[in-house]
Amino acid sequence: MNGNWYIAAFAVVCSALSVMFDAILFFLAFIIWLFILFKKKRLGKFPITLSLVVYLTFLLYIPPIDSLKPDTDRSDVTFSGKIIRYPVKTETMLQFDFKDDDTKDTMRVMLFNLDRQNPTIATIQSGASCQIHGDLNIPESSSNPGQFDYQAYLASNGIHYEIVINSIEDISCHGSDRLNVLxxxxxxxxxxxxxxxxxxxxxxxxxxxxxxxxxxxxxxxxxxxxxxxxxxxxxxxxxxxxxxxxxxxxxxxxxxxxxxxxxxxxxxxxxxxxxxxxxxxxxxxxxxxxxxxxxxxxxxxxxxxxxxxxxxxxxxxxxxxxxxxxxxxxxxxxxxxxxxxxxxxxxxxxxxxxxxxxxxxxxxxxxxxxxxxxxxxxxxxxxxxxxxxxxxxxxxxxxxxxxxxxxxxxxxxxxxxxxxxxxxxxxxxxxxxxxxxxxxxxxxNGQFPTSYIVIYYTLLIFMLAMILRDRLTRAFAYGTLLTMLLVSLMLRPYLSPYGSVTMLDIGQGDAIVIELPFRKGVFIVDAGAAISFESMEATNRNYTRVIKPFLQFQGIYEINAIIISHEDTDHAGSVKYIVDDYRVNTIMISEYYQLEEELIHKQTQGEILRVKAGQVVEIKGKMFNILAPGVDNKGSNENSLVFSISLGGRDWLFTGDIDKETEKDIIKTFPDLSVDVLKVAHHGSNTSTDPMFISAIKPNYALISVGKNNRYGHPTRDVLETLLKEQALVLRTDQAGAIIYRYSENDGTFYQFKP
Incomplete structure (x- = not known):
């Protein structure tokens, strides 16, 4: 094998890629490569056979990271085992990895609100034998395209569980290993x-x-x-x-x-x-x-x-x-x-x-x-x-x-x-x-398809090989093909006849991204932010963890319009962060929206468009039919901007956080309103979704953006029963994660990010 160990290493790489992407494409590429080397008499039968054995061995050895343990979350459980990595101790948090004696599973132990003065901390060392009392959780997974997947990250380190403890007193440890000295x-x-x-x-x-x-x-x-x-x-x-x-x-x-x-x-x-x-x-x-x-x-x-x-x-x-x-x-x-x-x-x-x-x-x-x-x-x-x-x-x-x-x-x-x-x-x-x-x-670029990876590295290897042989004309040709491949990757959205509507899962708030076919336009309907309980002010957590990663994942760098329904933080709190990072051509709001001075100052590259009921606004060839508010209803929720739009052969109605009175006014003013897809108002609160309103518009689909186990009890049983009575298919972000509607000119299909 002297001089040929790279063949075995490449076999391992192909095994890893086959596992990571669950694709046979890499195995086929490996076989073709071995065949070429054999035909050129650069490899004999023994190295080829050994390489295939290495491939199959590591295909079984390298673990897929999407395989989760079947257990569910459990509370008040006691574990016995050893600390296998040196604990990370900050001013407020303790974290370490722990191997359970019974199951042999590795778990991530977390303690917040750490008291650094407690003498028990000194006993928490690498290799220590411990008894831990806490809650066993399956780590949170990604619920949106492009979002960092904490569950997959821990799984890629061989960790499938978290133990959350409430107090340092819930840990009892003794001893350490030799590595603790280092x-x-x-x-x-x-x-x-x-x-x-x-x-x-x-x-x-x-x-x-x-x-x-x-x-x-x-x-x-x-x-x-x-x-x-x-x-x-x-x-x-x-x-x-x-x-x-x-x-x-x-x-x-x-x-x-x-x-x-x-x-x-x-x-x-x-x-x-x-x-x-x-x-x-x-x-x-x-x-x-x-x-x-x-x-x-x-x-x-x-x-x-x-x-x-x-x-x-x-x-x-x-x-x-x-x-x-x-x-x-x-x-x-x-x-x-x-x-x-x-x-x-x-x-x-x-x-x-x-x-x-x-x-x-x-x-x-x-x-x-x-x-x-x-x-x-x-x-x-x-x-x-x-x-x-x-x-x-x-x-x-x-x-x-x-x-x-x-x-x-x-x-x-x-x-x-x-x-x-x-x-x-x-x-x-x-x-x-x-x-x-x-x-x-x-x-x-957004997503990088598996096929592009294989083609990219094939072209790169050929280009470098030609450079090393001083065959610069051929090297230039391969480099040109490589550049064309990357350019095609950037152009994919502009060549695709498919558009999408994605209701992102940002918890208790709204954030919806509309992408037109051939990337003719990108619209965002609301962009909510979470509130810090310490300062009671909006944070950038939803933006940095969900909204921005999604826009990057989709390869979006310009937004044609942001439509803000009303001023509440759970609908408008992340808009200022978007305007900071992206070119936003238009911000559409109602006549009664109380616009922050900060946002006026930031939106210097585009216009701020105020609209009212009865208007039809055209942006990038799409008609936004404004249905409310027609008058000042003296409340943020009540003055939510309501509009309808046709996407993928279906009529959509976006309702913000309107109340039942506003719903009644809408069907009174627009008695022929046709709705196929309803964005349910106010996260499924019983202040909205009046049975009369639902009976009048008869939606086929009802989308609810709502936080998991939220303290408001949304969506309420009354709202769900009203929608069920009208035979509307209810899709909820707390259950499905992001809700995605992928459509062509006249038809489309709904997908749930979480299966």
Missing amino acids: YTMRENIKEYIYSKFSEETGAWILALVLGDDSLISKDITELFQRWSLSHLLAISGLHIGLVVGLLYFFTVKLQLLTIEKAQYLMMIFLPIYAFLAGGAPSVLRASSMVLLVLFLRKVKRKLMITDVISIVFIMLIIFDKYIIYHIGFQFSFLVTFAIILSKKWLLSSDSLLFQMLKLSFISQLVILPIQMIYFYNFNPLSILLNVFVVPYFTFFVIPLMFLLLLISPISFLHVFMDKLFSFVHEIFLRLLQGVDTNLFYPWW
Whole structure:
């Protein structure tokens, strides 16, 4: 297998993709690839047979993350088992992973409102044997397209349950394991850094030396994510190389140890540092590769670097079958393997600038599908930005972080270097924010289909192969096809004859997104926000967790109109956040809407359109028939904007939070009103949905946007019975998650996000 270990690694990759996407397409691609290699006499029968065995073995070994345990939630249960990871303790929260002795299931234990002064906290350590009393829950899953799926995230770490405890007194622990010594050492180093350095410098030392970026501000981490710079916030092979270089300098160059003894020291120290650095996949990859190379030298064996990375890849998955789902693992191995294969091309230029540009180009292209799958966008300018930012971190920031830690006992020196770094880094961050403000033009791709992944990487491999063979004309042709593939991905919504209406599940509130066929128009009907119980003000939680991810998932970057029914936070609270991030051409409100000064100030790029009953407003070829309010009803709910619109061969009625009196006025003023789909008013409250109103309009479908187990008791039994009596099919977000109507010109079908 010497020189062919990459075949086995590729077999594992195909197995993982087959499991992740539940698609046979990757198996077929693998078979075709093996057949090509066999026909070109680059592989014999034995390597091919072994590769197929590897594929089938890992197909059974790698677990699908959508398989849930059958148990339901249970309250007041006592568990016995061990803590298997060092507990995370903040000022207000305790969290750790716990393996139950009876079921052998791994569970995430959560305690909020933590009392840090309680002596019991000291007993909660890695490897401790514990008895825990709490409520067993199945983690919450995503209920909207594009929304982060916490249940799937925990499942990708082998965790299918949560235990929520009410008090620290519900935990009784004793003992610890040997790893706890290293965990304690890591915590002590962190405390030392807190005490020695300024808050800003300490945050970057923790991130770049110990792999803990929790103290770097959310704005900075999001900025780095937008520009595909997140890899710079994680410990990578560069850090391991720096650690190895420092060890070599202080031992061999200063003649403290022989080369052989220095190598033994590295073999002992690297696993310890990988652990202290948080055990990130990039650290495990880099340190494992160094250890394997050192071991091979000891046994006088030599392998190609592609064999080394392939063996490490397979070994890490054998050690932890869930690591394949870690985005850092995926990024690290993809980029490293691509760089290894492209080494000849990267070094073909004598110019450091061109080498960096090539490196950035390769790195960004190879992770582009994963970037799009996780974040739904790609910023082409990030390739160029990486050329300048990566050297800044490589030659200044990362070495300085290690140097600061080494010189920290010398007070005057580390204080001076601390201030120098803060000054320079502040300038860098301001420049980066300026670039973000003026040059951030991402490609919003939305979904990345499985077939596109296979085609993309096939074209990329052929393009790179042609570059390495110096056949630039063919390489350009493959690059053109690659670009056309990406452009087609962006153009898909504009070529699709299907539109959709999506009632998002934002809890107790309304948020509905209408997309016209061929992306001729995008409308949002209400965009509610949750209220913070501490400040009693609107928060951005619904926007950041549901609305914005959905818009990104759909590849939406411009909104033709937002129709706000009325002022209540559960209908209008997220509009200001949308206007901040998206171009909104029109905001439609009633004559009696009390518009906030803040929203008037923000809506400078589009118009604010006030309408009243009897008007017909045309936007992007769609007619909005305004039915209410006709007069000032002296109340926010009562003055809700009501309109009808035809979508997919059905007549829709959007009602805001109107009351029964308004419903009666509508059927009195518009006696011939035809309704196929009713957005039930006020989340199913009995203040609306009058039997007379429902009998008059006779809807076939009734959509209710309502929070799960809400304190208002919505929807009420009276409302449900009224709708049932008229034989309307009721669809509720608390049961179905997002409700999606996918339609063509004259027909459509309703789907529930939750099956």
